Every structure is written in structure tokens, then in C-alpha cells.
Amino acid sequence: MFRFEEPTWADKWFYYFQRAERILKEAEARRGQKPLNKPSRSQYISQHSFLNTEIRGGVGNDGSGKSFAGFSTNITYNEHPPCIVPFATLEKKFLDDLRLEIAHRGSYIMLRAVVNPNKYVSVTTVAEDENGEVELVQIYNQDDRRSPASIMPEGQVFIVKEPYFKTTSGGGTSIRVDHVSDIIFLDGEDERIPEKWRPRIKLLARRSLDWKDDGNRFYKGKQYFEAAQCYTKGLEIVEPGSASDIILLLNRAQAYLELGYNEKALADADKVLSYESLNQKALYRSALACYEGGDYESAKARLVKLLKEFPENKNAKDKLLRTFQRLREQRTGKYEFLKMRNEVKEWGDKRGKLDCAEYVGPVRVGDAGDKGRGLFATRDVKFGDLLLCSKAFNVCHKEAAGAKIEILFNLKAKKGQAGTHSQLVQELIQVLYHNPKKAKEFYKLDSGDYQRVRGGMVDGLPVVDSHLVMRIMLRNCFGCTRLSSVDDPLENLFREKSEVEKMIAEESPTGEAEGSGLWIMPSYINHSCWPNSIRSFLGDLLIVRAARDIPEGEEITLNYVESDFGVQKRQKSFFSGWGFNCKCTLCVIEAAEPQEVQDRRQELVEKALKFKVYLKQSVEKTNSGIAPMITLIKGIEATYFKPEFIHPRVRLLSPTNILQTFLVRAERPPDVFFLAKQALNGLGFKITTKGGKVVIERYGYMLYPVMNLFVHVITAGAMMGDLWTATLWRNAALKVYEVLAGEKESFFDVFGRALLQAGVPLD
Numbered sequence: 001m002f003r004f005e006e007p008t009w010a011d012k013w014f015y016y017f018q019r020a021e022r023i024l025k026e027a028e029a030r031r032g033q034k035p036l037n038k039p040s041r042s043q044y045i046s047q048h049s050f051l052n053t054e055i056r057g058g059v060g061n062d063g064s065g066k067s068f069a070g071f072s073t074n075i076t077y078n079e080h081p082p083c084i085v086p087f088a089t090l091e092k093k094f095l096d097d098l099r100l101e102i103a104h105r106g107s108y109i110m111l112r113a114v115v116n117p118n119k120y121v122s123v124t125t126v127a128e129d130e131n132g133e134v135e136l137v138q139i140y141n142q143d144d145r146r147s148p149a150s151i152m153p154e155g156q157v158f159i160v161k162e163p164y165f166k167t168t169s170g171g172g173t174s175i176r177v178d179h180v181s182d183i184i185f186l187d188g189e190d191e192r193i194p195e196k197w198r199p200r201i202k203l204l205a206r207r208s209l210d211w212k213d214d215g216n217r218f219y220k221g222k223q224y225f226e227a228a229q230c231y232t233k234g235l236e237i238v239e240p241g242s243a244s245d246i247i248l249l250l251n252r253a254q255a256y257l258e259l260g261y262n263e264k265a266l267a268d269a270d271k272v273l274s275y276e277s278l279n280q281k282a283l284y285r286s287a288l289a290c291y292e293g294g295d296y297e298s299a300k301a302r303l304v305k306l307l308k309e310f311p312e313n314k315n316a317k318d319k320l321l322r323t324f325q326r327l328r329e330q331r332t333g334k335y336e337f338l339k340m341r342n343e344v345k346e347w348g349d350k351r352g353k354l355d356c357a358e359y360v361g362p363v364r365v366g367d368a369g370d371k372g373r374g375l376f377a378t379r380d381v382k383f384g385d386l387l388l389c390s391k392a393f394n395v396c397h398k399e400a401a402g403a404k405i406e407i408l409f410n411l412k413a414k415k416g417q418a419g420t421h422s423q424l425v426q427e428l429i430q431v432l433y434h435n436p437k438k439a440k441e442f443y444k445l446d447s448g449d450y451q452r453v454r455g456g457m458v459d460g461l462p463v464v465d466s467h468l469v470m471r472i473m474l475r476n477c478f479g480c481t482r483l484s485s486v487d488d489p490l491e492n493l494f495r496e497k498s499e500v501e502k503m504i505a506e507e508s509p510t511g512e513a514e515g516s517g518l519w520i521m522p523s524y525i526n527h528s529c530w531p532n533s534i535r536s537f538l539g540d541l542l543i544v545r546a547a548r549d550i551p552e553g554e555e556i557t558l559n560y561v562e563s564d565f566g567v568q569k570r571q572k573s574f575f576s577g578w579g580f581n582c583k584c585t586l587c588v589i590e591a592a593e594p595q596e597v598q599d600r601r602q603e604l605v606e607k608a609l610k611f612k613v614y615l616k617q618s619v620e621k622t623n624s625g626i627a628p629m630i631t632l633i634k635g636i637e638a639t640y641f642k643p644e645f646i647h648p649r650v651r652l653l654s655p656t657n658i659l660q661t662f663l664v665r666a667e668r669p670p671d672v673f674f675l676a677k678q679a680l681n682g683l684g685f686k687i688t689t690k691g692g693k694v695v696i697e698r699y700g701y702m703l704y705p706v707m708n709l710f711v712h713v714i715t716a717g718a719m720m721g722d723l724w725t726a727t728l729w730r731n732a733a734l735k736v737y738e739v740l741a742g743e744k745e746s747f748f749d750v751f752g753r754a755l756l757q758a759g760v761p762l763d
């Protein structure tokens with residue numbers, strides 16, 4: 001049986017894995033066999049069109065689809081690597097030659113789509129070979145921005161290199177194409193197309209101008225991929241260096257820029273510059289490609305050259321100013337955070353990307369012993385210092401329209417996740433496929449025990465191993481939100497979940513469906529339950545700041561699972577998630593505690609958290625909860641024996657937040673004030689008033705809800721009449737906020753209303 005070392009997930013998930021495992025086992029029992037009783041051609045086609053009309057986006061016959069709690073699932077059973085040899089070395093096979101659960105190494109198959117495709121997690125079609133046999137074909141990881149019919153229209157002839165033939169969970173069969181580099185789409189004139197499938201009427205010879213016009217039409221209709229394809233066709237028939245060649249290259253560069261294929265755009269623009277070194281459009285587009293790729297020095301050089309020759313070019317001037325700004329950000333780590341935050345808030349259901357540079361602060365990647373690589377401080381760092389401001393390699397926010405919330409299973413990696421992870425993998429594959437230089441940084445990341453194959457270029461295209469990409473994603477991605485700081489957090493704290501959120505929460509091991517993204521440098525930071533840095537999100541940026549003073553050479557750590565689980569549950573989730581056991585100070589202390597102490601604490605915390613339901617009820621009800629909550633909190637406190645700065649009372653944080661809300665409702669500022677101070681003390685903070693200043697002498701355990709404690713001290717203090725102290729505390733809170741939210745500029749947006757209501761001045 002497929003055994004989990006650490007079954008931390010809900011029983012339902014475990015059951016689901018078992019079911020999937022059974023299907024896998026049955027499939028493997030048929031390895032090498034020829035399928036029996038295959039449906040007829042007309043059965044294949046009618047089944048395909050039935051699915052197309054009946055269950056749009058629903059069940060795929062391999063079980064991918066709405067088979068799990070109303071969410072589509074993406075399941076990886078096997079991890080066969082991509083083809084890494086050229087097409088010319090492969091031998092032709094027919095459908096009748098295929099055997100189940102085998103990647104047919106050294107072979108290829110020539111197929112033609114006989115229907116228009118369906119789209120589930122994959123683009124699915126029915127295709128025939130030259131003998132007229134048909135089979136289901138599932139093509140994964142294609143560019144989601146294109147319609148399935150544009151990827152694989154009826155009549156499309158294509159080659160699958162080293163086809164993988166499999167059993168579907170419905171008992172049928174299919175050819176599953178996981179790797180984008182394993183499929184070759186043949187256009188009408190390709191000589192590899194069998195004679196009988198060639199168009200009978202020869203198309204009239206087309207001129208490059210026709211291709212350019214077609215391309216421009218697509219471009220206007222925002223079909224950039226198709227536009228680029230047309231320009232490519234035109235480029236195949238023009239004289240190199242001719243006027244037509246230059247126009248087509250420039251147009252294609254522009255289409256590539258729209259698609260985010262920056263490396264290809266740069267190559268086209270540079271080709272033009274090799275003919276005409278001062279071509280204005282080529283200089284500009286090459287600068288844009290450099291800029292979008294984060295190479296601001298090159299962008300600057302190109303724009304300066306352009307403006308020397310064409311000083312009136314307004315776009316270039318504007319871009320140069322922006323480039324200077326980016327270079328400044330890169331150098332200093334100084335950003336216009338408030339402006340950026342407001343921009344992110346405007347994104348709504350659109351995808352977004354902030355126009356800003358990446359900052360790498362006083363950190364470097366180094367050897368972290370048995371943890372592999374890690375990130376280390378290159379100098380002494382102070383609390384609050386910016387360590388990294390990293391731009392996403394790719395990110396899928398769940399707010400964005402079209403973000404697919406799916407359940408992703410990888411049976412080989414023994415991982416399942418709810419959220420946008422499935423979409424993230426698909427998008428990463430596209431980024432890697434079209435930007436091979438950028439891909440190098442990605443491939444350096446850890447992929448666990450996955451056996452990598454040689455990558456590089458084959459048949460002029462980069463080999464992308466989809467399974468490797470998924471493994472790297474699973475190990476290195478961050479669950480993320482668009483903003484770390486929500487406006488009105490005190491009100492949001494116990495916000496009701498939406499219906500969809502509730503459904504997902506019930507089905508997901510983490511209790512939440514997340515957006516997800518991949519950031520290269522932050523991926524090197526190892527975990528600690530009591531970390532010395534904090535990460536936060538701002539749009540597509542991941543910001544890391546020091547959460548205490550860090551001496552030169554010390555390893556930077558982050559808390560991967562910002563939760564207040566007990567030590568055993570934490571260890572399980574680290575092991576199943578990332579394959580390590582945490583040996584941080586907090587884990588060492590808590591693992592050494594007697595079991596009965598751990599159990600007692602757990603029991604009391606669970607009891608206390610049950611009082612959360614009171615929050616939806618009357619003031620009388622919350623009032624009635626105050627006394628028992630105080631008893632519970634005292635009880636939890638009594639399970640800690642070491643001083644707070646050695647063993648912070650992390651598990652008191654959630655119960656404290658609940659009791660605080662009860663006390664606020666009961667209008668008892670002195671108790672709110674006292675409890676908040678006590679809780680901060682419990683987390684290891686040492687805060688004193690010295691010489692007319694509130695000084696944080698020792699920073700304690702940092703987690704976003706800590707901010708609520710600070711705000712409670714300030715607002716309750718002010719309500720009790722000590723406006724002076726409240727104002728001093730406000731300044732200290734601002735510093736803590738900066739670390740937790742990534743920037744301090746939005747502090748008053750977030751907490752201003754609460755402060756004003758309590759009479760605390762904002763400046």
C-alpha cells in the first residue's frame with residue numbers, strides 16, 4: 001500500500017489518495033498490455049462531444065474534473081521524463097503498436113485531430129493515425145491564454161514524441177502529453193505530414209505581406225500568439241535584411257513582448273539592430289525587453305543610445321526615467337510603497353504586476369549544512385532592515401479572474417494542495433519554455449528526490465520537464481495573498497468566510513485555498529518556528545525584513561507555516577510538506593516537554609478557541625464568555641515553565657485575541673490594556689518608557705496578530721486618558737508594523753480609524 005509517513009491531512013484526503021492509489025495500482029497491473037475492447041471510432045467521437053456539451057469544465061474520463069467536492073482535480077500518477085533526443089532519431093509507431101503505462105522511448109506517433117478539443121485540466125481531443133485508428137489525446141500544460149481550438153483545431157496534424165499511453169480512471173485509454181516539448185504541431189506545408197493528409201488543393205503562394213497583414217489583424221484582436229505565428233510564417237519566406245524582414249521582426253518582437261516572451265522579443269529586436277544599428281523601433285523594443293526581464297542597465301544603455309539619435313522620442317524619455325527609478329530601487333531598496341499598495345488594491349479581478357525593481361539586501365546564498373543551501377546575513381542587520389524585495393518568478397493570485405482553484409495531487413511526491421497551484425505549474429512551464437535564460441535560476445532550486453534528466457535544447461526548442469517543474473513548485477512555492485495588511489484588520493479578524501472559502505476550507509489540508517507564487521531568492525530561506533525574519537506580500541512582491549537584530553554570518557530564517565500548532569503537529573506538517581524535521585529552539589524546548597503538559601496545553605487551547613462562536617452573538621453572550629476565557633488563558637499560561645523570552649507563549653495569541661474582542665465589546669479599556677501588555681510580555685517583548693520615548697528593548701515572537709496587541713495598548717491607553725503614552729506607543733507600533741506588513745506607509749490606512757476613534761492623533 002501507498003503509505004504516508006505522516007498522515008496529517010484530513011481523513012477525506014487520505015481516503016481520496018487511497019482511491020487514486022488503487023486506480024494507479026490497477027493501471028500498473030496492465031503495464032505493457034494491449035488494451036482490450038477499445039471503443040469504435042464513432043463511440044470515441046460521440047463520447048467526446050457528449051462531454052463537450054454536457055459537462056463543460058467537468059469530468060474528464062481520466063478522473064480529472066469535478067470528481068472531488070465540486071472542484072476540479074489535477075492528478076499526477078506517474079512521472080515519466082520528457083523526450084530528450086531529436087525527432088530525426090525517432091522511429092515511427094502507430095496506435096496499434098502502443099502498450100499501456102509505457103512511455104515509448106525511441107518512438108514517435110503521427111496523429112490528426114478528428115474533433116475540436118474539450119478543455120478540462122488538459123486540452124483533450126480524439127485523434128487518428130494513418131491507419132484510421134483513433135485514440136483519446138490529453139495535452140497538458142499548454143498556454144492557458146489561448147483557446148483550446150486555437151491550440152488543437154479539428155484537422156490539426158501533430159507528432160507526439162515518445163508517447164505515453166495510459167489507462168484512465170474510467171477504464172478507457174489515452175495518450176497523455178505532459179511535456180510541452182514532446183508535441184510538435186505541423187502546419188499545412190510541413191514535409192513530415194503524410195501524403196494522404198496533405199491539402200488536396202495547393203494553397204496559393206502567399207507573400208510575406210499577406211502574413212504581415214494577417215498577423216496585424218490578430219494583433220489588433222489581442223491574439224498575440226497567432227499574430228506571432230503569422231509573422232514567423234512571413235519571416236520564413238523573406239530575404240534576410242530586407243525591408244519586409246525588418247518589419248516582420250519588429251512586429252513579432254512586439255507580439256512577443258505582449259506575451260511576456262522577453263528573451264524572444266530581444267532576439268528579434270537585436271536581429272534588426274544587426275542590420276540597422278540605429279533603428280528607432282528596434283532600440284525601443286529591445287530596451288522594453290531588457291526592462292521587462294529586469295535587466296535595467298541594458299535597458300538604460302539602449303534608451304540612451306536611442307535618445308542621442310532621436311531626442312524627441314517621448315516614450316523613450318519616459319521609459320528612461322522609469323529605468324532610473326528602477327536602478328535606484330535595485331541599489332537602495334527604497335520604494336514608493338504606499339503608491340504601490342494602492343495600485344494593487346485597484347487590480348480587482350485583473351492580473352497585476354507592479355512596475356518596480358528587485359532588491360537584494362545584505363544577504364547571500366550559502367551552505368546550510370544538512371539543510372542544503374540557505375540565506376545568510378552579509379553584515380550586521382538591525383530589526384526592521386529590508387533583506388529582500390523579491391519579484392515573483394510567477395504568481396497566481398486567487399482574486400484574478402480565471403484563477404483556477406483546483407485540487408492538485410501528485411501521488412509520486414505524496415502531495416495534495418487546494419488553490420491555484422495547478423495553474424501555477426502550468427504557467428511556470430510556459431515561462432520556462434519561452435524564456436530559457438531566465439529558467440536557469442529556477443532549475444537551481446531544490447526538487448527533493450526527483451531524478452532529473454538532461455535538459456537543454458532539442459529540435460531547436462527547450463526541453464521542459466513538467467514533472468520536475470511541479471516538484472520544484474511543490475517544494476518552493478509560497479501560498480500568498482495580494483496584500484499582507486488588510487484595511488480594518490480588527491474588524492477583519494473574525495470575518496465570516498464566503499461560501500466558496502468555506503467549501504474549500506473543508507476540503508483542503510491547510511484549511512484554505514491559497515493563491516500561490518514562486519520567488520527565487522526567498523526560496524533559499526530555511527524554516528524556523530521562531531524565525532529572525534518576516535515575509536510579507538505586496539502584489540507580486542515578496543518582502544523580507546529582519547524581525548530582530550541579526551549578526552553578520554547568521555542564517556536568515558522564515559516561518560513556513562504561520563500557525564499556532566503544537567510541536568508535534570508542526571513537525572508532521574514540515575516533514576510531509578518539505579521533508580525535514582525542525583530543530584529550532586522552539587521545537588527543541590517543546591519536544592522536551594512532558595507529554596501531559598503538551599496535551600494539557602492543547603486541550604485548553606482547543607477549549608478557548610471554541611469561544612470564537614460567541615463573536616457572532618450578542619454582547620450578553622460575549623460578556624458571559626469573559627470569565628471562562630480568563631480562566632482558560634491563565635490555565636494555558638500555567639503550562640509554560642521557562643521565561644517568556646526563552647519560550648514565548650505563542651499559543652496564547654489566538655485565545656488572547658478572542659478575549660480582547662470580548663473586552664472591547666464590554667467597553668473595559670483597563671482590562672484590554674492590561675491583557676494586551678501581558679500578552680506582548682508573554683511573547684518575549686520587553687517594552688519600557690525611557691526619556692520620553694517608548695523603547696522596545698527586546699523584540700519578541702513576531703506574527704501578524706501581534707499588531708492587534710499593540711493597537712489595543714494604544715487605543716485602550718488613550719481611552720483611559722493617557723494620550724501621551726498612547727502616542728509614544730504608536731511610534732513603537734509603527735516599527736513593528738513595518739516588519740510585519742513589509743512597509744510602514746500604510747499603517748494609518750490600516751489602523752488609522754481605530755486610533756482616531758480612541759482619540760490618538762495620527763501625527
Ligand SMILES: [Zn+2]
Nearest residue numbers: 529582584587
Ligand atoms: Zn521549529
